[in-house]
Amino acid sequence: MDFTAGLVWLLVASAFVLFMTPGLAFFYGGMTRAKAALNMMMMSFIAIGTVTLVWVLWGASMSTSNTDNFFEIFANPFSHFGLHNFTDPADLLHVGYAVTFAIITVALISGAIADRAKFSAWTLFTPIWATLVYAPMAYMVWGGGLFSSTGWFGQTFAPVIDFAGGTVVHINAGVAGLILVLIIGNRKGFGKDPNHRPHNVPLVMLGAAILWFGWFGFNAGAAATVQQAGLIWINTLVAPAAAMLGWLIVERIRDGHPTSLGAASGVVAGLVAITPACANVSPLGAIALGVAAGVASALAVGLKFKLGYDDSLDVVGVHLVSGIIGTVAIGFLATPTQGPAGLFYGGDATQLVAQSLAALCSIVFTGVMTFIIAYPIHKLMGFRISERQEVAGADLSLHAETAYEFGVGAHGGSFQPLHDLITGKVSSEAADEASVPGKESVQA
């Protein structure tokens, strides 16, 4: 089949969205301490590896509408196993687009557990979570399952409006992050150690820039018409712009200074909020939504210190909070031209109820499922590195690397003093020679 314009856009948009996951790696990596930056990025990179395999093997099949499904929760994992049996010429393009969403959703979770997660446990967690949580969510909302127009929920309340993933991506990742934090605990020094500040803010801003760039593919990739694409494009610009201003104003008033970390975070909050709503609100609606998301997330990220859970890079404060705002706001702000009108445009409360209930359902579903997956991993193999590894830094202790080696001076290589910590090989003689207090064995 010859190219059509729409499919070319899908092709390009898929590459845009794939680029977002490394973008996220930089966004997160810059926000951690220097000594755990590579580990942070590796959590995103490995997710590209594991989730891609899952998706190609059975994930695509599980999330694609067909007659054979499990209680409207997921479709038959074997009907398209290994991407077989696709007949439409454009099917592989659609799979390519879909897998990029699966990847980034998984990667998003990692921000909550920066600096202290065991890399092997995370590597195991990702394919399981993608299979048991992400694929079902994608099926339920987009694949013809529970929340869709043919599903029980959709027919009982109303089909959920979630154009690009407020529930499937952001609420989903935010809740999973929260559960992981509750399981593996806070970083040493959480809320007290000022070294938890971002080690490389330009890298954070680069990450935010790549995310924003890719997000045009994320939101507009599935646009059906030129009008819709234009609207989504504008909204994907306007909402984060407004959210950035909203976040910075909060900082200016509360702390006296607008920060660049705040600008980057505000952009992401605005992007999150507009994600489900991008095709259903007007540009002015997107401004309102963006400001609301920026302000709300700016206030939310401080809460973790009060509540005492260490959502290190604000997955909850940004993705869960703004994800909920965007999902629910549709009930108010949806314009009638694109579907059912929201309350502010003369619609009734049906959609608002459907949106709110759907958000709630996905919180519960993801919360329970993530716990069921992560808790056994934590009990069996440990989801957290040892305190000594944490102090030495996850980069050295798990990956035997340091992010930077600028040393004009004299350092022969800053990864050495932890020789045994890295290799796990401590001969009795080496143990004496080595600058190491214990004999802890190490698993990356």
Add this chain to the structure above:
Amino acid sequence: MDFTAGLVWLLVASAFVLFMTPGLAFFYGGMTRAKAALNMMMMSFIAIGTVTLVWVLWGASMSTSNTDNFFEIFANPFSHFGLHNFTDPADLLHVGYAVTFAIITVALISGAIADRAKFSAWTLFTPIWATLVYAPMAYMVWGGGLFSSTGWFGQTFAPVIDFAGGTVVHINAGVAGLILVLIIGNRKGFGKDPNHRPHNVPLVMLGAAILWFGWFGFNAGAAATVQQAGLIWINTLVAPAAAMLGWLIVERIRDGHPTSLGAASGVVAGLVAITPACANVSPLGAIALGVAAGVASALAVGLKFKLGYDDSLDVVGVHLVSGIIGTVAIGFLATPTQGPAGLFYGGDATQLVAQSLAALCSIVFTGVMTFIIAYPIHKLMGFRISERQEVAGADLSLHAETAYEFGVGAHGGSFQPLHDLITGKVSSEAADEASVPGKESVQA
């Protein structure tokens, strides 16, 4: 309306161009000192915020051709206020493309005032300048105003050829930068302090790379045919490549060594020069134009030290100089296939005169208008930070952040000694405790 190939390209190109502004933030941010890098980037990021709002609200309306205009200078700001009343299905896509140009033009200006501008003043300046300078320029050249084929100038001399923004973007930003420098003055240590060297050249090169990538959208986004797109694509590759070589040869001869900062700057100079001319010169013409721009800008950036104005990151030397070169060169190099022929291709001097006059007019217009906007801001709220803030670094004093925190060593956080400078809160007791000479109050 279904997608057409041309509109898909516009959609993609718009995302490319939006990506350029963060690219510019890295290009500029890497060139400043480490202690003002975030502030530099924030000037670009905040411009995305403010200019987007301006454009969605009234800017798009002001620059769009309609019967109701103000002396051919700008169109009615209210006819499409908030993007209302657009009827063509592709209108929002065109607005999306246009707003990215407005954003980057404003952001470009900031390079001239690195390290010393008050962030609040800049934040105020951007929406006003976008409204009163950029939108009129865009209207006059592209929207059917003064310089267009229906405008007085276009009819009297000839319609200006400015395909992607030699006057509207580069001359415009260059002049505005110059005026701001004259108003707010030079950096402390200008021309003497070797620490003014770029703090992160790889970041500069990353910025240049993103700019180049995005520039294909910038120049070719509005291409009408495949032939034109192909020509523009080639020219957008060839001119900067040639300009890079030109710049490096100047450095090699004059200073003995080709620098990577020179390579990055040369690329940008070539891109600037080809911008107005990209659809009207041949690939060989683009080589010539590129070399000319690279050589001229390489020589021009040194002049500021002789002339004594601190155009810190060479907005004038690169954007104004190469912008003029590109705009005027059309009068010589334009090939007859794409419009009126230039002098070298057997045309007469009409176009050369029109191009030169238009460049002159925009210099005067922008110069005057920028002064009218910036001078009152400077007088009323101050456009410049205090010397103490400048010495401490704009990042710490305006944003309470530092760009990097690599400290393997022992720094508990390098932003502390300026506690009061950041917060503006100096209790009498704290004043004694704090390591601060004065009580200057601080506004970001």
Add this chain to the structure above:
Amino acid sequence: MDFTAGLVWLLVASAFVLFMTPGLAFFYGGMTRAKAALNMMMMSFIAIGTVTLVWVLWGASMSTSNTDNFFEIFANPFSHFGLHNFTDPADLLHVGYAVTFAIITVALISGAIADRAKFSAWTLFTPIWATLVYAPMAYMVWGGGLFSSTGWFGQTFAPVIDFAGGTVVHINAGVAGLILVLIIGNRKGFGKDPNHRPHNVPLVMLGAAILWFGWFGFNAGAAATVQQAGLIWINTLVAPAAAMLGWLIVERIRDGHPTSLGAASGVVAGLVAITPACANVSPLGAIALGVAAGVASALAVGLKFKLGYDDSLDVVGVHLVSGIIGTVAIGFLATPTQGPAGLFYGGDATQLVAQSLAALCSIVFTGVMTFIIAYPIHKLMGFRISERQEVAGADLSLHAETAYEFGVGAHGGSFQPLHDLITGKVSSEAADEASVPGKESVQA
């Protein structure tokens, strides 16, 4: 001619591929020591400059099919000199796409000679190699030459399957890198000095991310149908994902820890391997190919220490090895739907023989030609900097710059002590004052 969807994709893909070369600059630049990072990046940037000019002037002509060729090795360099005489409206777009391949192939070579190549020699080498090695290879495989269906080889054995450049790009660059290493020798301290570790791993990961992003254009840019584009897209995701896992598993088993440098390298190895095969293997085949490439390259990069040649950034281990694997694997894994079936899909050995022979031929051709070009350069002007320049760092000694200047502390500028080394100007008085042992003259 109006845009078609396919040509819009080509336009976009070309920009993607051009973006890869700066991406490579970051990938390589992050892997070198801090004191040679800019020089490393400059080798890629200058290649954009020189190869673009070569291509526009005669390279495009040499590699484009026409009746007038030199023993099926290259086409007439003058028939389209300066891009004249192209008649099809889409021709310039195709040239734009092709030049980006030429550029990155040349840039790839530079990784082998990090930290010690003379910049002037490299600058001279690039246009000659692009003319005498790259353009012929492109003609022979893609332009209708020796290995194509109309060439002697293609008719005798079978036309080589090399969709996006296993032979033309990766084997080609890998062999050239190896020859250069043999000519100019190893870095001081090779295999002993731990400071040869990468100085900025996040920059390496950024490079890998940009490469991956761009590679969708690289592989899929020439897709003829939607089906093919979909397949290529999926394969370009799957193979590197699998290769990353393969590489990390090797590291985990062999060294005890998966590294982020390994993840980035694995991604590139997988991309290299899938390049020739992307349109001819199934997604499951791509997984197999990816794992094979990741494992093989992970093992190969250690060999250089045993064999004693300093392929500094593993151009041979990654590009040559995985390039051969991908090229040869087609003989086994090609699915019958896309062309002749491979051995595993019921085909006979014809294609396997053709692929293997073609790989061999290109190794010999490139090896001999590269030697013929580089050896005289080395003898006449020297391809290597002096030991003192190497110790001081290529950045300072060749470009008079340092990549970073973070110094909160006290460094007035770390490029000073080598004043004469940089400028080559040693007055007799300065010679005494200057902190310099010798009077070596310097050429960048």
Add this chain to the structure above:
Amino acid sequence: MKLITAIVRPEKLDAIREGLEAYGVQGLTVSAASGYGRQRGYTEVYRGAEYNVDLLPKIRVEVLATDEQADDILDVLIASSNTGRAGDGKVWTVDVYEAVRVRTGERGAAAI
């Protein structure tokens, strides 16, 4: 007065600070260093190559003290940075001829 200099493991900084504070020391200066002593001679494998590395990162902690307190502070430093393994570092003391607090100009013991 004495100046006590300790070249010790970076990860011991917190322990040292706690130890000194408990003893009542009011100030200290820290900087980055690297070095080797008897712990020299690691072989590190990186990407297939074996490297000998012997300059290991350390921190330098300096404390200015009166003659009376110097011995105690020396003991505190040793106790809080000891792990019993090679690489623990060195601590040494030198006589200080004069010391001044910049803010007030106080000299001698009053400056500490």
Add this chain to the structure above:
Amino acid sequence: MKLITAIVRPEKLDAIREGLEAYGVQGLTVSAASGYGRQRGYTEVYRGAEYNVDLLPKIRVEVLATDEQADDILDVLIASSNTGRAGDGKVWTVDVYEAVRVRTGERGAAAI
């Protein structure tokens, strides 16, 4: 001979250099340090969290001087780095047993 060491505010480097040059000092050595004295105990708010920070960046300036000049140089250092507020730092002097200029091998006062 004496070695004078000043641990002072980073932003005072220029003033110190000017002061020393005016006095006629021919050389100095600077390095990065951090530390705390009585100024300890800030609370910094960052992204909603309150942090106690006490290690503040300082620079270490070292000047080698003859016994005769040492006192004057001490005064110059104090005068040029004083702001009158906590955090100004410390300056101390120790006796130097021997000093050598590497280039010439000159020793003692001639080496300075």
Add this chain to the structure above:
Amino acid sequence: MKLITAIVRPEKLDAIREGLEAYGVQGLTVSAASGYGRQRGYTEVYRGAEYNVDLLPKIRVEVLATDEQADDILDVLIASSNTGRAGDGKVWTVDVYEAVRVRTGERGAAAI
């Protein structure tokens, strides 16, 4: 005991280490510094501007030694870091009152 401090060219580190090892020194400490002496006063051109630069990067090498060995080590340091040109640096020696090996608590000469 003595503490020998050398402020020398960064590129001399390897030579110094080899020299000291040949002599039998078991440990040393290195850190980054910068400074100027008589070599001061470069003019560097960068992007068309002329800058005076005088703080040049150096390394500080410190060796703790017994009184007997101190003189020899001083000579080794000078010999291995000398190039005969301005900028070679300074080496100086101070008396050490006490030295301790943290790992074992050994004091005095035994600690070295």
